[in-house]
Every structure is written in structure tokens, then in C-alpha cells.
Amino acid sequence: MSAPAQRATLTFVTGNANKLREVKEILASSPDFPFDLTNQDLDLPEIQGTTQEVARAKCSAAAAALNGPCITEDTALCFAALNGLPGPYIKDFMKGVGHAGLNSMLDGFSDRTAHALCTFAYCRGPGQEVLLFEGSTEGTIVPARGDKKFGWDPILEVKGTGLTYAEMESTQKNTLSHRYKALSALKEYLCSKP
Numbered sequence: 291m292s293a294p295a296q297r298a299t300l301t302f303v304t305g306n307a308n309k310l311r312e313v314k315e316i317l318a319s320s321p322d323f324p325f326d327l328t329n330q331d332l333d334l335p336e337i338q339g340t341t342q343e344v345a346r347a348k349c350s351a352a353a354a355a356l357n358g359p360c361i362t363e364d365t366a367l368c369f370a371a372l373n374g375l376p377g378p379y380i381k382d383f384m385k386g387v388g389h390a391g392l393n394s395m396l397d398g399f400s401d402r403t404a405h406a407l408c409t410f411a412y413c414r415g416p417g418q419e420v421l422l423f424e425g426s427t428e429g430t431i432v433p434a435r436g437d438k439k440f441g442w443d444p445i446l447e448v449k450g451t452g453l454t455y456a457e458m459e460s461t462q463k464n465t466l467s468h469r470y471k472a473l474s475a476l477k478e479y480l481c482s483k484p
């Protein structure tokens with residue numbers, strides 16, 4: 291009897307355990323995803339630039355370091371009143387000023403809307419083209435509400451729900467989030483490739 295065909299492995303390079311958890315939860319309802327996902331936490335440079343430039347450079351560096359195919363993911367939180375900032379620099383802003391400080395940054399502006407932007411990057415190997423898959427979810431920046439376990443989840447009230455990401459069950463976040471939308475686009479691409 292022949293052994294069952296082995297599925298190729300795709301490495302998700304991230305050091306963020308919450309991202310990894312959500313990606314695994316989202317893919318759990320996608321039995322057609324054509325890879326087995328593994329994880330590596332590599333210390334990769336994150337350049338300054340647009341979200342797309344940051345995502346391309348990181349994925350390219352990851353593919354070179356792994357010497358193989360990989361995906362990376364960058365998440366930005368973009369305030370409309372600040373022309374999209376903090377954007378890809380949200381990690382440092384979170385560290386520096388936290389939920390309250392991010393709220394204060396918008397004091398004096400009438401527009402407190404923001405969008406979460408997720409960019410998955412896929413690269414087949416060293417020197418290969420990097421493909422990008424984006425997903426965005428709109429909301430409003432509010433004083434922190436809900437579980438504080440994942441980044442700025444408590445301060446983004448998602449449009450049309452009355453809830454912050456942190457107040458949602460993971461099953462709800464994972465059907466409307468920036469990450470869900472970007473991962474769906476990546477999955478569609480990977481499933482369409484032979």
C-alpha cells in the first residue's frame with residue numbers, strides 16, 4: 291500500500307503568539323488550505339516605509355534566512371485624522387504610550403475613526419518575488435474595553451458591532467477581522483496554484 295501524499299510545509303515567520311493562534315484558528319475552518327503550517331520566530335529587520343514596503347522587506351529577509359518558502363504578516367493601525375499613522379509603527383506606539391496614550395493622540399480631532407490593516411506576504415524562496423495580500427477592518431478608537439490579552443484589541447471598536455475586538459469572542463473576531471480578510475485572500479491565491 292502506498293503512503294499518503296505528503297503536504298508541503300509553509301513556515302509562518304512571526305514572534306507573535308496571538309497572531310499565530312488566530313491564524314491557526316482561522317485556518318482550522320479551511321481544510322482546503324494546501325500547506326501544513328509551521329512557525330519560526332526569527333529576528334527580522336522591520337524597515338521604515340509604507341505598509342507594503344515594510345511587508346516586502348520583512349518577507350524577503352525571512353525567505354533568505356530560511357532558504358525556503360514562507361509567509362510573514364504585518365499589522366498596522368491607521369488613524370484617519372493622522373493620515374494613516376501610527377500605521378506600521380503601531381508596535382512602538384503601543385509600547386511607548388499604551389491604550390490611553392493612543393486615545394489621547396486623537397484628542398482635539400473630531401474624527402476618531404481608524405482601520406486595522408493586515409498584510410500577509412508570501413515568498414517562495416531567496417530572491418523570489420514577494421506577493422502581498424491585504425485585509426482591512428474599519429472602526430473607532432475608544433477608551434479600552436474588554437480583555438487586554440492582544441495588543442490594541444481593547445481600543446478598536448469595530449464599525450457596525452458596538453464592540454471592541456477585545457470584547458468579541460475569538461470566533462466573531464476571526465470572521466470579520468483584518469487578519470481574517472487578508473488570510474482569505476492569501477488562501478484563495480495558494481488554493482488556485484497547482
Ligand SMILES: O=P(O)(O)OP(=O)(O)OP(=O)(O)OC[C@H]1O[C@@H](n2cnc3c(O)ncnc32)[C@H](O)[C@@H]1O
Nearest residue numbers: 303304305306363364365380381384440441442443
Ligand atoms: O513577529 P511579528 O509577526 O512581526 O509580530 P509583531 O508583534 O512584531 O507584529 P507587527 O510587527 O505586525 O506589529 C504590530 C503590532 O500590533 C499588534 N497587533 C497585531 N495584530 C493585532 C490584532 O489583531 N489586534 C491587536 N493588536 C494587534 C502587535 O501585538 C504589535 O504590537
Ligand SMILES: [Mg+2]
Nearest residue numbers: 305336364381
Ligand atoms: Mg514585528
